Amino acid sequence: MRPVDVIDGNVSVLDRADVDTDQIIPKQFLKRVERTGFGEFLFYDWFRSGELELKPNPILVAGRNFGSGSSREHAVWAIQDFGFEAIIAPSFADIFYVNCTKNGLLPVILPEESCAWIAEAGEARIDVDDQTVTFAGGVVAFELEEEIKHRLVHGLDDIGLTLQGSEAITAFEEQGGADRGPVTTSL
Amino acid sequence: MAKTLFDKIWDAHEVADGLIYIDLHLVHEVTSPQAFDGLRLEGRAVRRPDKTVATADHNVPTDGTPAARMIADELSRIQVETLERNCAEFGIPVYSLGSDRQGIVHVIGPELGVTQPGLTIACGDSHTSTHGAFGALAVGIGTSEVEHVLATQCLVQRRPKTMRIQYSGELGTGVTAKDLILATIGGLGVSGMVGHAVEYAGDTIRGLSMENRMTICNMTIEGGGRAGMIAPDETTFEWVSGRPGAPEDFDAAVAEWRKLPTDAGARFDTDIEVDATAISPMVTWGTNPGMVAQVTEAVPDPSAWGKGPADREAAERALAYMALTPGTPMTDIALDRVFIGSCTNSRIQDLREAASVVDGRKVGDGVRAMVVPGSQQVKAQAEEEGLDDVFRSAGFEWRTAGCSMCLGMNPDILAEGERCASTSNRNFEGRQGRGGRTHLVSPRMAAAAAIEGSFVDIRGWT
Numbered sequence: 001m002r003p004v005d006v007i008d009g010n011v012s013v014l015d016r017a018d019v020d021t022d023q024i025i026p027k028q029f030l031k032r033v034e035r036t037g038f039g040e041f042l043f044y045d046w047f048r049s050g051e052l053e054l055k056p057n058p059i060l061v062a063g064r065n066f067g068s069g070s071s072r073e074h075a076v077w078a079i080q081d082f083g084f085e086a087i088i089a090p091s092f093a094d095i096f097y098v099n100c101t102k103n104g105l106l107p108v109i110l111p112e113e114s115c116a117w118i119a120e121a122g123e124a125r126i127d128v129d130d131q132t133v134t135f136a137g138g139v140v141a142f143e144l145e146e147e148i149k150h151r152l153v154h155g156l157d158d159i160g161l162t163l164q165g166s167e168a169i170t171a172f173e174e175q176g177g178a179d180r181g182p183v184t185t186s187l
Numbered sequence: 188m189a190k191t192l193f194d195k196i197w198d199a200h201e202v203a204d205g206l207i208y209i210d211l212h213l214v215h216e217v218t219s220p221q222a223f224d225g226l227r228l229e230g231r232a233v234r235r236p237d238k239t240v241a242t243a244d245h246n247v248p249t250d251g252t253p254a255a256r257m258i259a260d261e262l263s264r265i266q267v268e269t270l271e272r273n274c275a276e277f278g279i280p281v282y283s284l285g286s287d288r289q290g291i292v293h294v295i296g297p298e299l300g301v302t303q304p305g306l307t308i309a310c311g312d313s314h315t316s317t318h319g320a321f322g323a324l325a326v327g328i329g330t331s332e333v334e335h336v337l338a339t340q341c342l343v344q345r346r347p348k349t350m351r352i353q354y355s356g357e358l359g360t361g362v363t364a365k366d367l368i369l370a371t372i373g374g375l376g377v378s379g380m381v382g383h384a385v386e387y388a389g390d391t392i393r394g395l396s397m398e399n400r401m402t403i404c405n406m407t408i409e410g411g412g413r414a415g416m417i418a419p420d421e422t423t424f425e426w427v428s429g430r431p432g433a434p435e436d437f438d439a440a441v442a443e444w445r446k447l448p449t450d451a452g453a454r455f456d457t458d459i460e461v462d463a464t465a466i467s468p469m470v471t472w473g474t475n476p477g478m479v480a481q482v483t484e485a486v487p488d489p490s491a492w493g494k495g496p497a498d499r500e501a502a503e504r505a506l507a508y509m510a511l512t513p514g515t516p517m518t519d520i521a522l523d524r525v526f527i528g529s530c531t532n533s534r535i536q537d538l539r540e541a542a543s544v545v546d547g548r549k550v551g552d553g554v555r556a557m558v559v560p561g562s563q564q565v566k567a568q569a570e571e572e573g574l575d576d577v578f579r580s581a582g583f584e585w586r587t588a589g590c591s592m593c594l595g596m597n598p599d600i601l602a603e604g605e606r607c608a609s610t611s612n613r614n615f616e617g618r619q620g621r622g623g624r625t626h627l628v629s630p631r632m633a634a635a636a637a638i639e640g641s642f643v644d645i646r647g648w649t
Binding site (some may be wrong): 016017018020022023026027028030031032033034035045063064065068069070071072073076091093094095098099102103145147158159162163165166168169172173177178180181182183184185186187 | 199200202203205206208210211217218220221224225229231234235236237238239240245246260262263265266269278279280299300301303305306311312313327328329330331332334335338339340341343345347377378381382408409411413431432433434475497498500501504594595596613615616617618621
């Protein structure tokens with residue numbers, strides 16, 4: 001994963017609540033077995049019908065509960081491939097939020113009022129380390145879990161990190177922690 | 188200290204702070220190929236293939252195509268074949284096309300008896316919450332996390348908040364578990380459960396079958412919940428008993444499972460009480476599952492719906508997409524298609540209930556109706572009971588197992604503008620096909636709607 005420190009630039013605005021991942025990337029595009037090339041299918045139906053236009057700016061300001069519904073990580077891949085590097089919204093769906101952080105797409109949670117100011121300003125600078133968004137008219141701070149921030153700023157591979165502590169996993173298994181549940185290979 | 192069902196499972200699986208051991212990993216063809224690629228790139232193995240099982244469901248045609256190589260759609264064929272190849276390479280058991288254990292991942296887990304109380308379960312699919320019906324902690328994850336579980340058998344998780352919804356009283360005649368969860372999401376909204384593990388409790392829930400409990404937990408994600416759970420009891424134990432994955436020492440397992448239910452006095456971050464006797468048959472009118480009304484009501488006026496301008500605008504857009512006018516009685520909405528199936532409502536009890544409504548009647552003129560069993564096992568069971576004959580004689584199509592028209596990644600899709608009564612879980616724009624219009628309902632309501640050609644209040648319908 002590429003490190004994420006500062007994201008600076010113009011803002012695109014999607015002023016809708018509860019935008020689901022079926023809209024972000026419709027199911028007919030989930031059949032690819034690669035991670036790349038999803039950008040051209042972003043908001044496919046909305047873009048094609050002309051009801052929505054978004055420029056591929058570094059920052060997307062979106063409505064509350066962004067990314068609800070399906071767990072498809074293709075939604076994150078499509079948003080990144082299109083050109084967005086950060087999404088600012090009043091809230092995100094849980095799985096989508098996690099998927100963002102695993103790919104270095106920065107999710108920033110800010111109150112609706114702040115989102116509106118940033119949308120109005122049209123450009124912003126997000127500093128991950130400082131946890132601030134600066135725009136014409138002000139600076140606002142945002143929350144980011146320490147573990148997530150650490151991985152984003154350093155571009156760290158999640159699996160690599162967990163495997164560094166693999167002795168703990170082995171110990172857990174050896175102490176009976178893995179004895180629960182079925183043995184799928186002998187059904 | 189008094190603990191909740193969630194606390195007990197979480198605490199027993201925490202390898203390190205925020206790192207949870209996964210007892211069962213379910214895999215399907217859509218969200219796994221890039222994860223297996225990631226393992227290959229880094230030269231990593233699957234840590235516990237013996238705790239992993241795969242099936243093909245999202246992409247499979249439901250026309251009886253007997254093998255992956257015979258899937259007509261090239262991209263679907265490649266995806267299912269890729270799954271088979273990946274599972275062979277990494278030693279994971281897979282039930283693909285041609286297996287009598289193939290089916291929707293959230294149907295086959297419980298059916299094989301691998302879904303059990305007290306387990307942590309992960310799957311690259313948001314409807315993994317289904318498995319919580321057994322008193323398991325089951326979470327939907329993305330592809331990066333699928334790769335993480337494959338490589339480490341663990342998941343990095345932030346401890347969610349807890350919510351309990353207690354239902355009291357019996358559901359009315361013709362009112363089902365589907366109506367209960369739709370009414371709940373209608374009340375809380377589609378983000379009302381975000382960040383929470385939700386326990387469904389109370390005497391209403393205790394009286395429900397496992398199929399009904401799965402329907403409820405399944406739709407937890409439609410309220411934004413991280414996991415849905417129901418405490419295990421005799422109903423749960425009876426389901427698991429005798430299935431291929433059931434524990435060898437079953438009595439010992441049950442003794443452990445009996446310790447799982449939430450202790451008296453345990454605290455939840457949010458506690459809600461619902462009078463189940465007040466719940467009516469429900470039908471969605473909009474483009475998310477929270478946009479729902481009682482069948483006796485009318486399509487709402489957006490200006491009077493929700494809380495504030497964002498909701499009003501969403502409702503206006505939804506009605507435009509759904510081609511509905513405020514004030515139209517729900518029972519006046521005419522249908523083109525009916526779909527009975529999906530991980531929400533494709534189990535044997537769902538099919539029995541729908542068949543009991545259909546028996547001896549005919550599908551209405553101009554309605555195309557299909558039944559898609561959730562698994563090959565459900566299909567076989569239904570055929571043994573003669574349910575396929577009931578559906579076929581009425582004019583329904585009887586298909587083979589898969590996700591089918593729930594998400595239209597296979598040939599079963601709506602045409603532009605078609606209106607469908609569906610027992611699935613999402614009425615998002617384009618979900619069942621570009622321009623298609625979905626109304627979420629129970630299997631009984633879908634069956635009655637197929638006959639009448641429109642929604643009916645099945646409580647008074649004969």
